[in-house]
Amino acid sequence: MLSLTWLIPMYPLVGSIICGFYGLKIGKDKVAKVACGSVILSFLTTLLVLGGYANLPEGESIYEQVMFTWIAAGNLNIEWGYQIDGLSLVMLMVVSGVGSLIHIYAVGYMYEEYSFYRFFAYFNLFVFAMLILVMGNNFLMMFIGWEGVGCCSYFLIGYYFDKKSACDAGTKAFVVNRVGDFAFLLAVMYIFKLFGSIDFSHVMEHAATTVVFESEDITIITMLLFIGATGKSAQIPLYTWLPDAMEGPTPVSALIHAATMVTAGVYMVVRCNALFVMAPITMWIVALVGGGTALFAATIGTAQYDIKRVLAYSTVSQIGYMFLACGVGAFTAAIFHLVTHAFFKACLFLGSGSVIHGVHGEQDMRKMGGLKKYMPKTYWTFVISTAAIAGIVPLSGFFSKDEILYHSLMDGNIMFWGMGVCGAFITAFYMSRLVIMTFHGKYNVDPEVHPHESPAIMTNVLIVLAILAAIGGLLGIPIMHGAHFLKHVLAPVLEFDLATAIDHSTHVLHEQGRHAPHWGHLLEHHEEHNVLTEVLLMGFSLCVALAGIATAYLFYIKFPSWPEKIMQTQGGFELVRNKYYVDEVYDATFVKPTVEGSYILWRQADAKGIDGTVNGVAKIIGWFSQQARVFQSGFVRNYALFMVMGFIFFLIVAF
């Protein structure tokens, strides 16, 4: 069944073309069928491929399918090829699975839109690009998907293109992503220079024996890759586009800006784990940025009133956790959290969409409240997902977040763990705040609006996602060691022989007559999974989550006057509510100087400097010619005068 691999991305591509070109002709219902059908077909094909993968002979863990040679020049040979292994299969399942659900939901959500077909054309195209991203067998294939999803995200954020804020947000997302892409491209070139190939299988296999451990080369490469990841996955310092991206329709936020595209950076880091492990400095920075973002974005989340913006900051924060996991080398935990996050965050976004749909487009939580009785299904699914993200046992988020926290303490240090725990507390707080402000408390909805539950097509999807969010933890229950399903699946991808790498690096450095640092301690094994520590940590994080929820309860139910008071007395609150003025700072330091500088370049350097010089030269020549005209006046007497003068001059010179 593995030979069907190439079909997986084809369905959404064809679907997109049909929707885009014939969408208006065939009508909304057919568009819906084509769009959803194509993604479901991808999902089913993924299942078939999964079956084929399970039957691979012992010892083989990668299946590669090469379609044709894409780019070739000199020694460079880049194929249009797909790669199936544990990691890409997990991602494929998430993308096509969650993708199908969100497509179905979107049929209900977008049904009233005139440009229904346009939406689904973009949406299917996005799935196509995302599938290419996770299936590509080399860096450049990945880059097709990488930029492709960015581009679809641009279209979909700017879906309501007559709104200026939506257009600005789309452009911002594209440009900020391009900053990351710039670094990614440089990394690819550097990799080619070192490895002579950009195929994943080649690079990862030879990473240990091609580059020197901790060397400048590998640190630069991994740093560049990571900058690429911060762009796509909205981490510090390139996260600013994601909150603005909420201008897009809510299914877009759920699929692109929560479940799939923004986690592409995590996927990429895990895919390149062999490179990252060779660069401990980068790993430390990844963990720091991840942990920092997890905490930083969470604090902003506490002070937002737009329901989708809270979720957006929450997404930034949760992806921070994934990078924290990557940074301490817990790649499995990162993917685990990626999967569970896809479930519960998709559910939360779609739930918020259901709320927005129910109150006719209102997104400000201050104008909601008490919606519980109007939309019970939305409410309960929302609560389950909130509990999952907050980390309440036994929901999925509890296990994945706990695994990250465990590793950040054991493989990292107390600082990383501290960041994670504080983030977890704040997460529980702002998510509970969100639930309370929306569903509980005083009914603040505009009297002209009559809130109602969303249609079944939407709520059914919510229920499925809530179930997934609840039981997703089964993928990786930590204590049952043998049963950690994800670890088993990802093991071949994460296989890396540090000993060989260190041996080789020491050898190379000695060859060059340089001193090799002492790397021996890196090979000492930590104690095997310490069950007692883990259970203690689990208990602790559960307490933290409960404390967060309790705080929210105190603030927003028990003593609703408290937030007001804090707002008035604490200057810091303004800072947080204005998102630490990061957007304003970027605007003043990058955007404005660039635009204004460009005007100066054009008006001064180009028009006056260069063109002025050229025209000046022309004028000078013209002036000389003007003077020379005197000599050709056409009057015989003048010519006679010149002849006489010339004759006299000649006489003087001659004698």
Add this chain to the structure above:
Amino acid sequence: MFLTFLTFLPLAGAFALVFIPRENEKTIKQTALGVALADFLLSLSLYGEFDTTTAKMQFEYSTPWIESWGINYHVGLDGISLLLFILTTFLTAFSILASWEVKKYLKEYMIAMLALGTGMLGVFIAMDFFLFYVFWEFQLIPMYLIIGVWGGPRRIYAAVKFFLYTAVGSLLMLVAIIWIYFIIFEQTGTRTTDILYITEHLNVNLSTQKWLFMAFFLAFAIKVPMFPFHTWLPDAHVEAPTAGSIILAGVLLKMGTYGFLRFNLPLFPHACNDLLPYIGWLSVIGIIYGALVAMVQEDLKKLVAYSSVSHLGFVMLGIFAFNEYGLQGALLQNLNHGVSTSALFLLVGMIYDRRHTRLISEFGGLSKPMPKYAICFMIIALSSIGLPGMNGFVGEFLVLIGMFQTDAMLATFATSGVILAACYILWMFQRVMFLECKNPKNENLKDMDLRETVLIVPMIILVFWIGIFPRTFTKTFDASVAHLASKVNPDNFRPGGHKKDEHGGHSEHAELPQEIVQIVQSKK
């Protein structure tokens, strides 16, 4: 002979037009289009018959012309010029169809277009310096007329500027050609202007190489145009009619890059290597400067013109990477620019025809009245900023990866162009196509009609075709590029002069495993 036939067919068509009475506008247009289209279709057979395994000239024809000076009528095509030739026949037909609405002096216009076609084709096939120079100067005249007669309000200024700039450059080239003529006569005793013969036998010391290089450089750098010789381009583009801009961007600029590939690199490889830092940085400045200035333009055509400066910077960078990646990338990027930028000019021309303005501030919200147009514009715009899967990306990537091998710092700065490109294109797109349709004049604009659709669809197909199956095109470059790269390889000119083996490892390390060699090199 076939090549000669293809080259002069448009000129013959121009002569035929002379005898058609000017009242028969339809006949004039159809004849012109028919000739150009036939030329294009026939030229496609060149691709079929082209042998991709050799770097030698193909379809060669040579006959004495001015024997006492050793001047021959010698033409031929190789991997470097083949696709440029086909691009030219294609764009000639394309631009004639794009000028369907021309009313003023239609007959003369079509004659000029066809004559221009012959001039441009001749530049790419000439294998004799004298012949090359004749064609090089010949194509200036019809272009000068097209800008000067059918152009916008400041057309005379623009036309004269265009003409003088190019003429100044080519005069220096003429001096260099004459100099080479005497050097070759001294060295080999043969009086000849044959390019192939000279390329093989020219042997001059470094300082002479540099002088000659500079003379050619000026001619071609103005044509490309490289920063800071670019200021004629925005003026020429803004004033030229749509078809003029298409030809100007699509073909005329390529003559500059072609000149570098045909003359500067093979004739003066050592000087090229020595001057790489200067030219490399000028190209990078061009990339960034062009993009920045493009960003703040108020006129759509000027924006596209400055973006050309940026794009051509990539081509130059690829050429001066001196390796197969960069050279292939440069050649492909030539083609890409010919497709994407021509299409952009066409699209800008479409709304100019409707609104008689190109000021960005006059537009906004065009997606509503013109959805088909919006989609086409989007695709072409994205191809121009190098979205993977479309044509621009393949060329840019090859150029950058090539330059990265030669000089990583230059490549890094050049890569920042991808960010700026996104800025200027998307910002422009937003202001023209998105937002509310506020200007009542835009509310009822007609969407693309059949002729316009027929024009843009092949471009869109090409955009994706080159993006996904670039091998269809780059395979014709392989042999010629490999030959050229071996000639200008920087290792030939390093002190000590050891040659690189195929894998990029130095021979002194031949006994070490490949991985270690790479590490050692990266440490140097």
